Every structure is written in structure tokens, then in C-alpha cells.
Amino acid sequence: MSLVEILKNKCDLSYSCVRVCPVNAIEVKVNKEYARIIPERCIGCGSCTSVCPQDAIHYIDSKDETKRILKLEGKKVAVVAPSISGEFHDITDYRKFVQMFIQLGFDHVNEVSFGADIISLKYAELFNNFKGKYYISTACPVIVSYIQKFQPELIDNLVPLVSPMIATAKVVRKLYGQDSKIVYVGPCIENKNEAKLYSDDGRIDSVLTFIELRELFNEFNIHESTLEYSEFDTPIGYKGSLFPISNGLLQAANISEDLLTGTVINAEGKNNMINATKQFFKDTETIKKHFNLYYCEGCLMGPGTSRGGEKFIRRTRVTDYANKRLKNFDLATWKKEIEKYWNLDYSRTFFNDDQRIEPPSEEKIQEVLKAIGKENSNPHLGCNACGYNTCRDFAIAVSEGLAKTEMCLTFTLKNRHEYIKSLRSTNEKLAQTQKALQDSEQIALKEKDAAQEASEIINTMLHKLNAGIVIIDKNLKIIQSNNSFIEILGEEAKSINEVIPQLIGADLKTLIPFNIYNLFSNVLSTNENILNRDIYIDDRFLNLSIFVIRKDKIVGAVFRDMYSPEVRKEEVIKRVSEVIDKNLEMVQKIGFLLGEGASETEQMMNSIIELYKTFKKKE
Numbered sequence: 020m021s022l023v024e025i026l027k028n029k030c031d032l033s034y035s036c037v038r039v040c041p042v043n044a045i046e047v048k049v050n051k052e053y054a055r056i057i058p059e060r061c062i063g064c065g066s067c068t069s070v071c072p073q074d075a076i077h078y079i080d081s082k083d084e085t086k087r088i089l090k091l092e093g094k095k096v097a098v099v100a101p102s103i104s105g106e107f108h109d110i111t112d113y114r115k116f117v118q119m120f121i122q123l124g125f126d127h128v129n130e131v132s133f134g135a136d137i138i139s140l141k142y143a144e145l146f147n148n149f150k151g152k153y154y155i156s157t158a159c160p161v162i163v164s165y166i167q168k169f170q171p172e173l174i175d176n177l178v179p180l181v182s183p184m185i186a187t188a189k190v191v192r193k194l195y196g197q198d199s200k201i202v203y204v205g206p207c208i209e210n211k212n213e214a215k216l217y218s219d220d221g222r223i224d225s226v227l228t229f230i231e232l233r234e235l236f237n238e239f240n241i242h243e244s245t246l247e248y249s250e251f252d253t254p255i256g257y258k259g260s261l262f263p264i265s266n267g268l269l270q271a272a273n274i275s276e277d278l279l280t281g282t283v284i285n286a287e288g289k290n291n292m293i294n295a296t297k298q299f300f301k302d303t304e305t306i307k308k309h310f311n312l313y314y315c316e317g318c319l320m321g322p323g324t325s326r327g328g329e330k331f332i333r334r335t336r337v338t339d340y341a342n343k344r345l346k347n348f349d350l351a352t353w354k355k356e357i358e359k360y361w362n363l364d365y366s367r368t369f370f371n372d373d374q375r376i377e378p379p380s381e382e383k384i385q386e387v388l389k390a391i392g393k394e395n396s397n398p399h400l401g402c403n404a405c406g407y408n409t410c411r412d413f414a415i416a417v418s419e420g421l422a423k424t425e426m427c428l429t430f431t432l433k434n435r436h437e438y439i440k441s442l443r444s445t446n447e448k449l450a451q452t453q454k455a456l457q458d459s460e461q462i463a464l465k466e467k468d469a470a471q472e473a474s475e476i477i478n479t480m481l482h483k484l485n486a487g488i489v490i491i492d493k494n495l496k497i498i499q500s501n502n503s504f505i506e507i508l509g510e511e512a513k514s515i516n517e518v519i520p521q522l523i524g525a526d527l528k529t530l531i532p533f534n535i536y537n538l539f540s541n542v543l544s545t546n547e548n549i550l551n552r553d554i555y556i557d558d559r560f561l562n563l564s565i566f567v568i569r570k571d572k573i574v575g576a577v578f579r580d581m582y583s584p585e586v587r588k589e590e591v592i593k594r595v596s597e598v599i600d601k602n603l604e605m606v607q608k609i610g611f612l613l614g615e616g617a618s619e620t621e622q623m624m625n626s627i628i629e630l631y632k633t634f635k636k637k638e
């Protein structure tokens with residue numbers, strides 16, 4: 020699990036975290052709507068945790084782990100960083116504070132300032148025994164992490180000593196036994212990573228920040244007003260209690276920072292420490308000093324302290340507390356304690372964890388600068404809105420896949436203007452289309468009215484016809500029929516018509532005899548018309564024509580009542596004409612057989628033919 024994480028559902032990409040991260044350990048990938056911390060690159064400085072307006076960035080919470088430890092058998096020891104007096108301004112007497120730890124379940128409460136005393140004296144020993152090599156001393160795990168990951172060529176210059184936290188753990192284990200459980204309480208979150216490096220007598224079982232400690236006090240309802248005094252356990256620290264102030268560790272061992280005679284330069288703060296390491300690497304032989312570095316401005320304002328604290332108020336509290344402790348300080352006892360623990364093994368080694376990325380090609384960088392419209396501006400300047408110091412740094416990060424072009428404000432604004440322009444033109448086109456749509460809607464409405472009118476006319480005509488008309492669909496259900504059809508079907512159909520006007524939707528099978536129904540079914544399946552078929556329904560003699568209106572789908576039929584006077588006359592004429600036509604044909608054939616010589620007979624036959632023709636015309 021990584022030390023610091025971004026909750027992606029809370030992140031709204033303001034890039035505040037990207038802006039403060041000193042090592043570009045936060046990436047914003049193309050097509051991702053949130054920022055992500057790259058754990059391998061993160062140095063645990065915690066700068067990002069206090070700037071997110073969405074409160075989307077959190078570090079690992081160790082409260083549950085501590086509560087589990089407090090339930091275990093054996094001695095439980097709290098080792099407390101001296102900056103605690105700067106943090107807990109609301110606790111009036113430090114002795115009450117010790118009792119609050121006891122209430123939580125600890126058996127002993129020790130100050131890390133004793134470990135700081137030992138380490139600062141060891142620094143002094145190293146610096147005083149100068150053999151031409153300059154060192155970087157630091158009690159800050161973030162500096163160590165930074166050098167291992169981003170300036171590994173300086174690893175050999177790091178003072179090879181453990182931090183005051185680990186030194187105190189070693190002292191406490193010697194004092195209470197190797198099985199003791201130790202919880203460190205301090206202002207820094209990278210200590211949580213540092214603690215994982217030790218499994219021997221320097222082991223720390225859990226690391227609580229001051230913020231987490233406050234939360235535990237609240238959870239267990241522990242307040243100083245209900246408690247009595249209690250002293251820190253021995254060994255008591257001396258000037259090591261000043262180590263949260265950036266040059267405190269140097270003062271604790273009387274290491275001089277004097278501008279003329281001093282051997283150490285002290286640097287604190289994000290930008291200073293980065294510049295200091297770069298210059299130390301480049302110009303040690305010119306500078307000729309050891310460097311003592313802190314990432315924060317001392318440990319007073321570490322990321323594990325409460326938000327909104329004021330640096331100089333905290334500083335004053337730490338020095339006031341140190342002064343109070345140093346009055347009547349039992350120096351002789353302290354010296355004996357230092358001697359007692361002096362020879363424990365405080366050495367440490369460092370490892371190369373190089374996280375630097377191969378720089379992209381100049382061509383790639385120029386490509387990005389061009390894409391964001393910065394190819395002609397000074398790439399060594401920048402507005403910083405993207406989180407990077409210069410446009411060139413930003414272009415490098417984009418080339419390395421750590422950032423995306425949309426993070427550049429001017430690029431985004433330019434894109435937005437173009438987007439607005441294209442939106443405007445789309446809107447205009449949309450308005451034109453809308454107008455055309457309205458016009459065609461009007462036309463369609465008119466056409467619909469005309470179609471409606473035509474349909475009404477056809478319906479009226481349909482009902483005026485004497486012949487029965489029916490139109491059916493592929494399921495042999497009635498789509499349309501007229502009154503004559505209903506009349507032909509008889510009384511039952513008339514009753515149904517009262518409930519279902521024009522029998523629309525009725526099943527033809529239930530209305531006509533099966534043999535006639537089969538004719539419809541046949542036309543639907545073969546798509547071949549049946550014309551002028553004489554049929555009977557009940558005692559009615561009918562003439563039926565069934566014809567295809569739409570292939571496989573719609574069929575229409577005309578029923579003519581052969582007993583109705585109009586149909587009878589029409590049908591008689593039609594059928595007499597057919598007989599006469601047949602007779603004429605026969606007469607012509609007879610004439611032809613009789614031959615050309617029989618002209619008399621021919622004339623007679625022709626006169627008969629003419630007579631029939633005249634008769635036919637009259638009919």
C-alpha cells in the first residue's frame with residue numbers, strides 16, 4: 020500500500036497537488052479524470068496532503084495498528100518527538116501529557132530528544148574528525164528518500180547514521196527489552212516508510228502523526244483536566260529537544276554555523292533543499308562545508324501536524340519548553356546516560372533507488388511545445404498553472420507521460436475559444452435545419468390533411484357501392500369493409516358491426532363459410548387473383564372476385580349479389596354478349612367452309628351477322 024493516495028472519486032483535477040510536488044510524483048494521464056501518485060517516485064514529503072481543496076489526498080492511517088499493539092502483552096512504549104510541545108498548545112503542562120499516553124494504554128513514554136542528543140554528538144564527532152570529505156547530515160527521512168531516488172550520486176555523502184527516531188528506539192529496547200512494542204509519535208508522514216526499514220533493535224512497530232494522536236485522544240475521551248502529573252521516562256533529553264527547529268540538531272552538539280569559522284551550512288524548505296543538494300553535488304570543493312538539511316521549515320510544520328499552525332508560535336513553544344527543561348537540568352546524570360548508550364550500533368546504510376526518467380528527445384519536447392503553442396515563447400519561463408515551473412518542464416512531463424496537454428491553461432483557453440466558435444457555427448446550422456424541419460412539417464401536415472380527406476371520400480364511396488367490399492391482412496383479419504359486405508353476411512355480422520364498426524380487426528374465418536375462407540387464404544399464399552367465381556352464402560347467389568392488393572400482405576374482395584336487379588341485368592347482358600360472340604364465331608367458320616362460290620349463302624350469312632351486331636350494340 021502506498022504511503023499517500025488520491026481518492027479518484029473526489030479529485031476534480033485542480034492540479035494543486037501537481038504544483039506542490041517537488042519530484043513530479045503525481046501524474047495526470049490522458050483520458051483519466053483524476054490525478055494519481057506514483058508510489059515509487061513519491062518521497063513522502065506530504066506537501067500534497069495539505070493543499071487539495073477537495074480533501075482528496077490521504078496518507079496511511081496507523082490508528083488501528085496502534086490500537087492493536089496496545090492490546091498486546093508486554094511493554095508498550097511511546098517515543099515522542101520534541102515538536103509535540105509546538106503542536107499541543109492546548110495542553111498546559113507536559114506532565115499531564117505523559118498521563119494522557121498512559122491512559123491510552125502505554126507503559127512508558129520516552130522523549131526522542133535523547134536519541135537526538137546522541138546523534139547530534141555523533142555528527143559533531145564526524146565533522147570534527149574531518150578527513151577531506153564533506154557530508155550531508157539530516158534527521159529528515161524525506162531528504163534521505165529524495166537523495167536515494169533523485170540524487171543517488173550523493174548517497175556516499177549522507178552521514179551514515181540512523182535518525183533520532185531509530186536511535187531512541189534502540190535505547191528504549193536496550194532499556195525495556197527487545198520484545199517491547201514501540202510507537203513513534205511525530206510530525207512527519209515519511210517516518211511511516213522509514214520505520215519499515217528496520218527489523219532489529221531499531222524496529223518501530225507503528226508511527227502515529229500528531230493529527231492521528233489527537234484523533235485517538237478524542238476517540239478515548241482523554242483530556243488533561245481529569246488527569247494528574249507524570250514525568251517522561253528516563254533517559255531525559257538535553258538540547259536534543261531543539262531538533263525540530265532546523266539548526267537545533269547542530270546546536271545540540273555545539274556544531275558551529277558561524278559564517279567565518281563554521282563548518283556546516285543549514286538549509287530548510289522544499290526549494291532550498293533541492294538547490295542545496297544540486298549545488299553540493301556540483302560545487303562541494305568550492306563551498307567546502309557540510310550541509311545539514313530539512314525538507315520542511317524544521318519539523319514544526321510537518322505534514323502530520325494540525326492545519327493552520329503558525330510557525331513562529333510553535334517555535335516559541337518548543338524553545339520555551341526546552342528552556343523550562345534545561346533549568347536545573349541534571350547534566351551529570353545525562354552524561355552517564357549518554358555514555359551508557361553511546362556504543363549501541365547507530366550506523367546505517369543507504370541504497371540507490373534511482374527514479375529519474377531518461378529525458379525525452381529534443382524533437383519530442385519541441386513537438387509538445389508546438390502543440391501547446393509555446394514554440395516561439397521563452398520555454399524557460401512559465402505561468403505555473405499546470406504545476407510545472409517552466410513550459411519546457413511541462414513539455415518534458417507530457418513527453419514522459421506524466422502530464423497531459425490539457426493541463427496547460429493557455430492551450431485549454433485557446434481550445435475553448437475554438438470550441439465556442441465551432442459551437443456557434445453548429446448552432447447556426449442547427450437553427451437552419453430546425454427551420455427546414457418546420458417547413459417540411461407544415462408540408463407534411465398539409466399532405467396528411469389531403470390524405471385524410473381522400474380517405475374519407477374513398478370510405479364514403481365504398482359505403483355507397485352495392486357490391487360488398489372487404490379488405491383483409493395477411494392474418495385474414497379485416498382491415499376495412501363496407502355496409503353491403505355486412506349486409507351480405509347477414510344478421511350475425513350486423514350485430515358484430517354494432518360492437519366493432521365495419522368489423523375492423525374481426526377474423527374472417529368466423530364470418531364466412533369455410534370454403535370461401537379457403538379462397539382468401541389461397542390468394543394470400545399464391546398471390547394469384549380469383550375472378551368472377553359464383554358462390555352461395557346461405558341461400559344467396561353471389562359472384563366473388565378476390566385480388567391481391569399488396570403481395571403476401573393485403574387482399575381485397577368484391578361480392579356481388581346476383582339477385583339484385585342491377586347486377587342481374589348487367590350480368591344477363593354480359594353473359595348474352597358472350598353467347599352471341601361465340602355464335603358469331605361459329606357462323607364465320609360455317610361461311611368459310613361453304614366456300615367462295617356460295618355467294619348467295621354468304622350474303623345471307625353476312626346479313627345475319629350484321630343483324631346480330633346491331634342487336635348487340637342496342638343491348
Ligand code: SF4
Pocket residue numbers: 025029030031032033034035036037054070071072073074075076
Ligand atoms: S489537488 Fe490534486 S488531488 Fe486534489 S483535486 Fe487537485 S488534482 Fe486532485
Ligand code: SF4
Pocket residue numbers: 023039040041042043044045056060061062063064065066067068
Ligand atoms: S507526498 Fe510529496 S512527493 Fe509524494 S506525491 Fe505528495 S507532494 Fe509528491
